[in-house]
Amino acid sequence: MTWTLAQAASEATREVQWNTVPAMIWLMYLSAAAALAVCCYGFWRRLRIWRLGKPEIRWDQPWRRLKLVFRAALLQANLFRDRIAGFMHISMYFSFMLLLVGTMVVAIHHDLGIPIMRGYFYLYFQSLVLDLAGVWFCVGLIIALWRRYVIRVPRLEHGNPVDGLILAAFFVIVASGYPVEGIRLVVTGDIWALWSPFGYLTGLALASIWDEPTLLVIHRVMWVAHMLSWHVLLAAVPFTKLAHLVTSPLNIFFANLEARSIPDPVNFEDEQAVAVLGIRTPFEMTWKQLMDLDACTECGLCQSQCPAYAEGKPLSPKRVILDLRDHIRANADRYLAAGRARAAGQQDVFEQIMAEMPPLAPDVIKAETLWACTTCRACENICPVEIEHVPLILQLRQNLAMEQAQMPEGVAEAVQGLEVRQHPIRGATTGRTDWYRDLPVRVMAEVEDPEEIEILYWVGCAAAYDERLQRIARALVRVMNRAGVRFAVLGDEEQCTGDVARRTGNEFHYDMLARANIETLQRYKVKRIVAHCPHCLQTLGSDYRQLGGFFEVVHHTQFVQELIDSGRLQLPASLKEKITYHDPCYLGRYNGVFDEPRAVLDRLGVERVEMTRAGRRSFCCGAGGGHAFFEDHAGGKINRNRVEEAVATGAGTICTACPFCLQMMEDGLRSVGAAEQVAVKDFVELVDEALAAAEAQQEPAAL
Amino acid sequence: MGLHVAVLIKQVLDPEVPAARFQIDASGKRPAAGIAGEVLGPYERNALEVALQLKDAGAAEKVSVITADGQEAVESLRKALAVRADQAVLVDTSGHDDLDPAQTAEILARAVEKLGGVDLVVAGRQAGDWDHGQVGYLVAERLGWPCVSLVQRAELDGGVLRLTRQGPDGREVVEARPPLVVTVTNDERNVLRLPRVQDLMASRRQPITQWSPADLGLDAAALADLAGGEVLRLRIPERESQCEFISGDDPAEVAATLVRRLKELKLL
Ligand code: SF4
Numbered sequence: 023m024t025w026t027l028a029q030a031a032s033e034a035t036r037e038v039q040w041n042t043v044p045a046m047i048w049l050m051y052l053s054a055a056a057a058l059a060v061c062c063y064g065f066w067r068r069l070r071i072w073r074l075g076k077p078e079i080r081w082d083q084p085w086r087r088l089k090l091v092f093r094a095a096l097l098q099a100n101l102f103r104d105r106i107a108g109f110m111h112i113s114m115y116f117s118f119m120l121l122l123v124g125t126m127v128v129a130i131h132h133d134l135g136i137p138i139m140r141g142y143f144y145l146y147f148q149s150l151v152l153d154l155a156g157v158w159f160c161v162g163l164i165i166a167l168w169r170r171y172v173i174r175v176p177r178l179e180h181g182n183p184v185d186g187l188i189l190a191a192f193f194v195i196v197a198s199g200y201p202v203e204g205i206r207l208v209v210t211g212d213i214w215a216l217w218s219p220f221g222y223l224t225g226l227a228l229a230s231i232w233d234e235p236t237l238l239v240i241h242r243v244m245w246v247a248h249m250l251s252w253h254v255l256l257a258a259v260p261f262t263k264l265a266h267l268v269t270s271p272l273n274i275f276f277a278n279l280e281a282r283s284i285p286d287p288v289n290f291e292d293e294q295a296v297a298v299l300g301i302r303t304p305f306e307m308t309w310k311q312l313m314d315l316d317a318c319t320e321c322g323l324c325q326s327q328c329p330a331y332a333e334g335k336p337l338s339p340k341r342v343i344l345d346l347r348d349h350i351r352a353n354a355d356r357y358l359a360a361g362r363a364r365a366a367g368q369q370d371v372f373e374q375i376m377a378e379m380p381p382l383a384p385d386v387i388k389a390e391t392l393w394a395c396t397t398c399r400a401c402e403n404i405c406p407v408e409i410e411h412v413p414l415i416l417q418l419r420q421n422l423a424m425e426q427a428q429m430p431e432g433v434a435e436a437v438q439g440l441e442v443r444q445h446p447i448r449g450a451t452t453g454r455t456d457w458y459r460d461l462p463v464r465v466m467a468e469v470e471d472p473e474e475i476e477i478l479y480w481v482g483c484a485a486a487y488d489e490r491l492q493r494i495a496r497a498l499v500r501v502m503n504r505a506g507v508r509f510a511v512l513g514d515e516e517q518c519t520g521d522v523a524r525r526t527g528n529e530f531h532y533d534m535l536a537r538a539n540i541e542t543l544q545r546y547k548v549k550r551i552v553a554h555c556p557h558c559l560q561t562l563g564s565d566y567r568q569l570g571g572f573f574e575v576v577h578h579t580q581f582v583q584e585l586i587d588s589g590r591l592q593l594p595a596s597l598k599e600k601i602t603y604h605d606p607c608y609l610g611r612y613n614g615v616f617d618e619p620r621a622v623l624d625r626l627g628v629e630r631v632e633m634t635r636a637g638r639r640s641f642c643c644g645a646g647g648g649h650a651f652f653e654d655h656a657g658g659k660i661n662r663n664r665v666e667e668a669v670a671t672g673a674g675t676i677c678t679a680c681p682f683c684l685q686m687m688e689d690g691l692r693s694v695g696a697a698e699q700v701a702v703k704d705f706v707e708l709v710d711e712a713l714a715a716a717e718a719q720q721e722p723a724a725l
Numbered sequence: 726m727g728l729h730v731a732v733l734i735k736q737v738l739d740p741e742v743p744a745a746r747f748q749i750d751a752s753g754k755r756p757a758a759g760i761a762g763e764v765l766g767p768y769e770r771n772a773l774e775v776a777l778q779l780k781d782a783g784a785a786e787k788v789s790v791i792t793a794d795g796q797e798a799v800e801s802l803r804k805a806l807a808v809r810a811d812q813a814v815l816v817d818t819s820g821h822d823d824l825d826p827a828q829t830a831e832i833l834a835r836a837v838e839k840l841g842g843v844d845l846v847v848a849g850r851q852a853g854d855w856d857h858g859q860v861g862y863l864v865a866e867r868l869g870w871p872c873v874s875l876v877q878r879a880e881l882d883g884g885v886l887r888l889t890r891q892g893p894d895g896r897e898v899v900e901a902r903p904p905l906v907v908t909v910t911n912d913e914r915n916v917l918r919l920p921r922v923q924d925l926m927a928s929r930r931q932p933i934t935q936w937s938p939a940d941l942g943l944d945a946a947a948l949a950d951l952a953g954g955e956v957l958r959l960r961i962p963e964r965e966s967q968c969e970f971i972s973g974d975d976p977a978e979v980a981a982t983l984v985r986r987l988k989e990l991k992l993l
């Protein structure tokens with residue numbers, strides 16, 4: 023008996039297209055062909071839009087790219103960024119994929135005549151696994167419906183009504199699939215029925231209500247419903263958020279592996295390149311930026327992390343992406359016609375069509391929206407499909423600032439300051455070099471042998487001109503002197519790195535400053551630079567590469583750690599304070615420095631407590647993207663939000679590693695009335711304090 | 726036919742030079758060179774904006790900017806071109822240092838005449854370095870045109886200029902017919918616009934009309950004759966401050982002591 027069963031099992035299969043009439047089969051092939059055609063047409067339209075964009079190379083390192091896709095698509099690694107949603111997505115995704123494979127197996131077996139749907143494979147996979155996959159899909163579906171319609175997760179709001187229809191179609195597919203399977207199992211008395219437990223149960227339940235002729239009718243109706251809803255969904259893929267089944271893996275494959283979150287440089291010498299500055303129309307976007315818009319899954323994770331959105335400012339990174347996408351879709355015919363004219367060399371026709379199209383900023387994306395962004399990168403960090411919001415926002419700002427000469431007053435003043443004084447700080451009462459007058463600091467121009475200098479200290483404008491922030495620079499100088507570091511500064515030859523210009527879209531001014539600084543640094547053959555300001559770190563170390571300035575730049579947190587590791591600096595474990603460390607965006611998310619400051623703080627003996635939003639998920643202080651220089655009045659205060667979180671940890675000191683964060687935190691503490699109880703200090707101020715205290719203790723002993 | 730507006734500008738030492746950095750040169754008569762950058766003077770910025778607004782409104786057809794200065798002032802002229810002034814004129818006065826308001830006014834008035842067809846001269850109320858506040862009026866005197874001072878905004882209405890000016894008790898509106906000189910004071914509505922970067926780049930290639938005082942019929946002797954005054958010495962005021970803490974057992978006593986001290990110091 024056992025033997026016969028095993029033998030039978032190895033022969034197990036089922037009849038395909040049981041209980042159908044030829045008309046049903048014809049309908050199936052016709053509608054499948056139609057659906058496939060519509061689907062291809064939809065993607066072809068997308069492709070044509072992407073091809074309007076400017077060229078950009080995004081296919082180097084193909085293996086690394088494939089690995090990313092594999093991780094993201096097959097392992098769904100990016101989705102663990104939110105647990106429940108991740109589980110929902112994984113459930114629907116995997117079960118959907120399994121069912122898709124099942125459908126293909128049927129096609130191969132039946133249409134190609136290759137009999138693979140048989141034996142144990144049929145029993146285990148085609149029957150049991152797929153039966154369970156359907157249930158798994160239902161679980162995901164229920165979570166999705168629950169999140170969207172019952173608890174109404176805020177980041178899913180402004181969803182498209184079509185999204186609900188998609189879920190409904192999925193529901194029809196599942197709800198018709200089980201009766202189709204179950205009725206066949208029951209009516210044919212399939213001996214392998216138990217291998218499809220849920221289908222069999224459905225069949226038994228239906229059989230207990232209706233007699234066989236009715237069941238056969240129900241089966242046909244369900245069969246058609248199952249098949250048609252499937253095909254409708256297939257046809258709808260490119261036109262709905264389901265498009266991401268295709269666009270997400272593509273977008274991840276073409277992800278930016280290098281200069282993240284910074285715009286491409288502009289060649290101001292090239293007359294064609296400056297005819298339009300920044301992004302005015304889709305034609306100034308690269309094909310990848312256009313693809314980004316179509317790759318958005320509308321998951322809203324970016325919005326859930328955005329500090330501007332959190333404080334009720336008129337910015338949601340998701341909305342920026344979707345509003346641009348919707349605008350381009352709604353005007354696709356005109357943009358495509360313009361693209362054809364341009365390709366045919368009919369510049370006048372192109373211009374005529376484009377004259378009627380509004381500039382994307384401020385007509386499609388409002389100026390307030392663009393100015394609200396702090397360039398914190400939280401959105402890009404979390405986006406599961408590697409969409410790049412920040413360069414897009416910055417290039418839209420470029421068009422506003424440079425071509426339309428529109429920018430907030432504070433930004434305009436900062437930029438004028440850069441033009442006249444090479445620094446953006448208003449009302450400075452001292453010169454760039456006054457802060458170190460009484461300290462042993464050497465200036466590069468006066469150093470006889472520049473080779474002897476091991477590291478250049480890039481001071482940055484904030485610490486040079488602001489009295490409070492000068493204390494950071496003074497502390498770092500003392501610490502470096504204690505360790506015997508041979509360093510020098512550029513003094514009056516240092517100009518603003520151009521960070522504020524670049525992040526406010528004033529690329530022209532950035533370009534001037536960057537080139538001047540690169541020239542100076544190269545003249546002194548500077549190899550290594552230490553900066554206490556993460557904005558200087560980012561600009562000197564990463565942005566300047568685009569202009570041919572290659573320097574090794576380290577942050578002071580990294581440098582101090584290095585001094586400790588090499589034994590040049592001994593830290594006493596004497597700071598018995600409760601401290602929370604705030605990750606600056608440009609240090610953490612931009613440059614991946616999370617551990618060094620924490621490690622050094624731990625060595626100082628502090629009791630370190632973490633805020634909920636720390637590390638990669640750190641919450642911006644509100645100063646980035648030029649916000650240190652202008653007040654944006656809409657909504658609440660980002661720094662207040664952050665300070666409240668810091669105060670809630672019970673720490674007596676907030677440690678930062680960025681002069682702008684420090685200012686924002688101090689200001690925030692004053693606004694919540696906690697400035698008396700909680701102190702804000704830069705990382706190196708704490709190091710310096712501990713060292714000074716240790717020396718003070720030693721001195722009497724030495725006497 | 727729209728107006729031809731001439732804007733008189735002056736490039737000055739950056740008024741935001743930190744006090745700690747301000748120095749006087751060896752002659753003791755002027756600020757040391759190189760302590761800070763130079764900028765288009767603050768009121769001249771407002772004056773330029775008033776003229777540009779007339780052009781935006783279609784009232785002015787042409788805006789010319791004129792300055793009497795050394796070659797370095799080309800920078801400011803280019804700034805004016807970058808915000809779309811039509812013509813820039815430099816009367817190169819290098820070699821004639823320390824021109825006083827009377828000399829400057831004579832040069833500028835002659836430049837306006839040489840330019841020809843000017844209907845309206847717009848000047849800042851005073852230059853951001855010496856703050857004499859005389860050139861605009863002297864130019865009007867010299868051209869024999871009426872002058873309206875402290876103007877904030879100008880509109881043209883059927884050949885009549887309607888000028889909003891800052892009066893002693895608030896805003897006044899004055900109507901006047903060109904030709905005319907106005908001096909401009911700052912107002913939130915005449916903050917100089919920002920240049921578009923494309924215009925900024927184009928301004929670098931635009932020509933600057935260059936004249937010398939001789940081209941205006943002024944030789945060194947004639948210029949010297951015009952001098953109305955001379956700077957003898959420039960000095961940085963020394964400010965001393967002392968701090969005295971008033972103590973006492975209770976606020977009432979502290980207040981009483983404070984009043985006594987203020988009376989002693991003849992401040993009350
Ligand atoms: S960079 Fe930061 S502020 Fe800007 S959109 Fe993204 S999350 Fe929001």
Ligand code: SF4
Nearest residue numbers: 318319321322324405
């Ligand atoms: S941009 Fe990325 S994170 Fe934001 S909604 Fe789209 S897919 Fe989600």
